[in-house]
């Protein structure tokens with residue numbers, strides 16, 4: 001069915017002003033503080049309300065006619081960012097820094113920022129040890145971590161370099177530990193050391209292992225606090241963060257006097273944007289599908305459940321204790337994480353999730369479960385690893401099995417030391433051939449950038465990912481920067 005916007009849908013029109021010429025975007029802007037007619041507004045630059053004559057660009061391509069109308073589009077922006085997780089926030093901040101004259105809004109479907117992956121993760125600032133040298137993950141993790149540490153210090157956000165031990169507990173782990181060490185050296189990890197049992201005991205007196213890698217520069221931080229600080233900076237720079245704004249459709253529109261733009265629909269009002277950057281995390285494939293760019297990858301969610309160590313057991317772990325990762329499933333394997341508030345979390349595991357945004361162990365969404373099960377890539381990935389998957393699910397269901405996995409590293413741990421903790425769901429992109437998409441992946445269309453795969457360490461790397469996306473957006477959307485003016 002063709003899309004059509006009708007005139008006079010009950011809103012006061014002020015004519016059909018053209019999208020602002022690139023260099024004068026701020027002239028069309030005013031500042032608003034408080035609540036707008038379109039929802040919860042904090043503070044920021046708002047474009048003038050008006051009616052815009054838009055044309056369905058897809059229909060135009062199909063039959064040359066287009067499909068025109070006058071629509072109640074009350075707000076227009078140079079850039080709309082979809083998603084108020086740490087990647088969307090970091091991107092918006094970087095854009096406003098590089099192109100301060102633009103108008104920008106973040107549309108977030110929840111009532112606050114950082115309510116999904118960003119606010120439900122381990123809080124580790126990764127060093128970049130694991131990632132293939134030269135990959136985006138390797139490069140952006142190192143850049144992003146350095147930037148994040150500076151950002152935290154400037155904003156008074158607590159952070160700590162606790163260091164991390166990656167522990168080999170059996171002979172079979174040793175060759176993989178050696179590979180990891182070479183990777184770490186290739187990635188330039190500072191202070192990386194291979195250590196034996198005695199040094200393990202000096203660093204973590206309650207941990208046992210045959211050998212380990214000691215990574216002193218790994219740290220911890222609360223990514224929710226980082227997100228709040230980013231949101232404050234965005235507002236201060238004139239950007240808007242509109243919560244309770246779920247994007248439901250995206251339509252490329254053209255026609256005088258608006259030029260080509262994206263019509264971004266929400267249950268409240270539609271918005272016009274010259275460019276869109278989609279940072280939708282667990283929903284990234286669905287947002288990409290709205291633009292006809294579903295591609296050959298889908299998000300397959302993996303839930304990770306944590307246990308807390310009761311206060312009396314917290315001294316068993318000083319910093320971060322990790323297993324040697326399986327290269328086929330780098331996110332498998334429970335670990336211990338000390339949090340900035342002094343808690344120690346054990347986990348997360350990784351089990352197939354039947355709800356993308358369900359944080360209870362039995363959470364189920366028919367839509368999400370059906371989408372995962374219907375994706376051929378899931379079956380191609382899972383069938384050769386049925387035993388691994390079942391073992392992981394068993395560990396999730398049985399506290400004793402979970403405890404046993406933890407005791408391989410900290411033998412003194414007892415069942416009474418554990419209590420149920422929170423859960424998070426990882427957005428993992430899975431290709432149709434069953435390949436886990438390992439690196440960060442970005443997609444592009446006409447006037448739109450999609451973050452397709454931003455799993456761990458995307459929180460660590462977020463400020464660097466944001467800069468990269470901002471540069472690309474400036475180039476692709478031809479946004480004005482002080483140098484170009």
Ligand SMILES: Cc1cc2nc3c(=O)[nH]c(=O)nc-3n(C[C@H](O)[C@H](O)[C@H](O)COP(=O)(O)OP(=O)(O)OC[C@H]3O[C@@H](n4cnc5c(N)ncnc54)[C@H](O)[C@@H]3O)c2cc1C
Pocket residue numbers: 082083084085086087088107108109110113114115116117118119120121122123124125126245246247248279280281282283284287304348423424425426427451454455456457458459460461
């Ligand atoms: C259990 C777990 C542990 C992890 N541990 C670490 C760690 O220690 N260190 C690390 O660096 N990384 C870690 N990660 C990974 C890290 O959390 C993510 O890579 C990062 O948070 C991704 O950020 P994001 O902004 O892309 O996604 P999200 O934080 O999920 O944000 C996406 C946002 O988009 C919004 N959205 C989606 N669809 C729409 C729509 N249609 N309209 C409007 N808004 C929409 C969502 O509501 C959400 O707020 C972990 C992840 C998990 C799940």
